[in-house]
Amino acid sequence: MKFPYSEKVLEHFRNPRNVGSIENPDGKSTEGSPACGDMVSVYIKVDEDTKKIKDIKFESYGCASNIATGSIITELAKGKTLEEAKNISWKQASDALGGLPKIKTHCSVLAVDGLRAAIANYEEKHGLIKEKIPTTKEIVLKRLKHVMNPLAGLDLVRTNLITGVKVENGTAEVTVNLPEEHQFANNIREEIVEKLESLWDIDEVIVNFSV
Amino acid sequence: MDKKTIYFDNAASSRMDERVLEAMKPYFFDVYAVATSEFGYSLGIEAREALDLARAKILSALGNPEGKLIFTSGSTESSNIAIKGVVRNLSGKKGKHIIVSKIEDFPVLNSAKSLERNGIKVTYLDVDKYGLVDLNQLKDSISKETILVSIQHANQEIGTIQDIKTIGEICDRNNVIFHSDATHSFMRIPFDLSKLSVDLLTVSAHTFHGPKGIGALFVREGVPVAKWIDGGFQEFDLRAGVENIPGAVGFAKAVELVTKEENETLRNLRDYLVEKIQNEIPYTTPNGHPEKRIPHNANITFHYVEGESITLHLDMKGFAVSTGSACFSKSLEASHVILGIGGDHERAHGSVRFTFGRFNKKEDVDKMVEALKEIVRQLRVISPLKGEKVR
Numbered sequence: 098m099k100f101p102y103s104e105k106v107l108e109h110f111r112n113p114r115n116v117g118s119i120e121n122p123d124g125k126s127t128e129g130s131p132a133c134g135d136m137v138s139v140y141i142k143v144d145e146d147t148k149k150i151k152d153i154k155f156e157s158y159g160c161a162s163n164i165a166t167g168s169i170i171t172e173l174a175k176g177k178t179l180e181e182a183k184n185i186s187w188k189q190a191s192d193a194l195g196g197l198p199k200i201k202t203h204c205s206v207l208a209v210d211g212l213r214a215a216i217a218n219y220e221e222k223h224g225l226i227k228e229k230i231p232t233t234k235e236i237v238l239k240r241l242k243h244v245m246n247p248l249a250g251l252d253l254v255r256t257n258l259i260t261g262v263k264v265e266n267g268t269a270e271v272t273v274n275l276p277e278e279h280q281f282a283n284n285i286r287e288e289i290v291e292k293l294e295s296l297w298d299i300d301e302v303i304v305n306f307s308v
Numbered sequence: 309m310d311k312k313t314i315y316f317d318n319a320a321s322s323r324m325d326e327r328v329l330e331a332m333k334p335y336f337f338d339v340y341a342v343a344t345s346e347f348g349y350s351l352g353i354e355a356r357e358a359l360d361l362a363r364a365k366i367l368s369a370l371g372n373p374e375g376k377l378i379f380t381s382g383s384t385e386s387s388n389i390a391i392k393g394v395v396r397n398l399s400g401k402k403g404k405h406i407i408v409s410k411i412e413d414f415p416v417l418n419s420a421k422s423l424e425r426n427g428i429k430v431t432y433l434d435v436d437k438y439g440l441v442d443l444n445q446l447k448d449s450i451s452k453e454t455i456l457v458s459i460q461h462a463n464q465e466i467g468t469i470q471d472i473k474t475i476g477e478i479c480d481r482n483n484v485i486f487h488s489d490a491t492h493s494f495m496r497i498p499f500d501l502s503k504l505s506v507d508l509l510t511v512s513a514h515t516f517h518g519p520k521g522i523g524a525l526f527v528r529e530g531v532p533v534a535k536w537i538d539g540g541f542q543e544f545d546l547r548a549g550v551e552n553i554p555g556a557v558g559f560a561k562a563v564e565l566v567t568k569e570e571n572e573t574l575r576n577l578r579d580y581l582v583e584k585i586q587n588e589i590p591y592t593t594p595n596g597h598p599e600k601r602i603p604h605n606a607n608i609t610f611h612y613v614e615g616e617s618i619t620l621h622l623d624m625k626g627f628a629v630s631t632g633s634a635c636f637s638k639s640l641e642a643s644h645v646i647l648g649i650g651g652d653h654e655r656a657h658g659s660v661r662f663t664f665g666r667f668n669k670k671e672d673v674d675k676m677v678e679a680l681k682e683i684v685r686q687l688r689v690i691s692p693l694k695g696e697k698v699r
Contacts, residue, residue: 102620107624110617110620111621116689117689118692135635156692157691158613158691159614159617159635160620160633161616
């Protein structure tokens with residue numbers, strides 16, 4: 098039989114490692130969204146003294162390359178320090194899997210983003226952000242690039258759905274160019290809040306729908 | 309290829325019947341002349357006769373409507389000739405507006421989009437939750453500018469059958485040409501073109517165990533289709549190129565081999581599969597119309613999981629199916645059909661299409677559902693979507 102994936106990808110797809118969730122994780126993240134296709138959640142437990150990843154688990158709603166990358170990334174990250182784990186690249190994950198089809202980059206890069214976001218979530222919660230850069234409009238927009246526009250399957254920023262961002266006195270206010278009663282409005286609101294509320298100097302996230 | 313592959317993707321392609329190959333063989337090795345050499349030598353006459361006979365047999369299966377049947381390289385070409393041929397002929401004279409449904413297959417949809425880029429106005433008709441075109445919207449959309457309506461007979465993904473009788477009557481009353489893509493209905497459901505106001509009809513051999521690379525376009529008498537492929541005078545001077553005589557003969561043979569009983573068998577297999585899945589696998593949604601559907605198609609969404617993962621797992625166990633997931637398509641776009649019937653991306657991503665053919669058996673359905681149960685269960689275990697109830 099012939100498959101469009103390497104043996105290693107198929108092996109991880111068949112028997113994904115470290116699958117599931119962790120109760121009371123030290124850090125967690127969800128990248129992607131059900132509305133736009135692939136989605137990955139990453140959960141980590143961190144040793145407070147060594148700052149090493151003690152345990153890591155992932156969940157995937159996605160295609161074979163998404164599942165396989167999620168699996169390999171947990172293998173690569175387990176036992177590493179947060180600093181080391183942060184630097185695991187998509188290329189490393191892809192190489193460890195014996196290569197991925199080019200068209201599947203989007204699905205597989207989510208797992209790498211997921212790991213980095215889970216680490217960032219840990220650092221934010223534990224006050225470990227060394228350089229406390231004040232949140233700006235640019236930082237907010239960068240984060241919103243990880244929120245999908247389910248109508249287009251691309252992110253909110255690239256599809257021009259974000260018409261306003263204001264950051265002031267610990268409040269981030271985002272305006273989305275969609276009607277409040279739109280079928281995806283609630284999903285989008287939740288995702289925006291989730292992406293922004295962990296920023297160290299943000300206490301409140303307000304999402305407005307402008308149409 | 310592994311001999312053991314159990315193929316439930318007969319809408320995409322189908323295993324050719326040996327009897328079709330036997331019928332075609334003489335036209336590769338003995339009567340290999342082209343029909344246009346009939347005035348040159350006798351082999352050409354035999355070729356011409358074979359081509360005419362094939363044409364007559366297919367026209368007969370269509371109910372012997374008044375008009376011509378042009379052989380093409382397949383459905384894609386047929387629909388391109390129909391849509392672009394009519395527009396090319398009439399857009400300077402009558403108007404610049406055409407109407408298609410939102411859930412057409414790509415030959416029709418992308419022909420329309422291509423024309424749209426060149427200044428033709430296109431209306432994309434909505435469909436209801438079962439995939440049926442809104443006939444009132446159709447009536448309201450037709451204007452003096454409208455030259456063509458193209459609405460499929462049966463849908464490629466969800467199998468819903470449109471009311472082409474009424475659509476044809478609406479077009480007829482308004483003096484608009486009506487094209488229908490019948491790739492997925494021809495030979496699988498009975499219809500009589502001599503009693504329908506369909507001006508152009510697309511058919512293909514590959515969906516019912518005929519050869520690939522041969523299709524046909526029916527053109528009703530007097531319908532102005534501009535010649536699309538230039539060259540010689542073949543096919544009533546409507547489609548140039550060396551005639552694919554083995555293909556045409558194989559097409560006609562494939563038509564002869566389909567029986568009413570076979571279609572009943574396929575319907576039973578399909579119903580058996582759907583019932584079994586609904587009884588044995590939780591959180592599924594059937595897609596398409598419950599009754600108005602072709603007999604050999606089932607389309608089911610398995611919630612909380614992604615379709616390409618299902619198809620790959622099934623493939624590793626020897627079963628071939630397809631999915632409307634974005635991950636499955638080269639364009640990375642989710643099925644426009646599932647989105648068209650009001651489904652969200654999650655419903656499209658988890659949708660799996662099963663299409664039956666002559667070589668499928670009931671035991672194969674049993675085996676596949678067994679495999680599917682375990683695959684879906686496992687994928688739900690690792691899915692972050694399922695919520696507490698499925699865990």
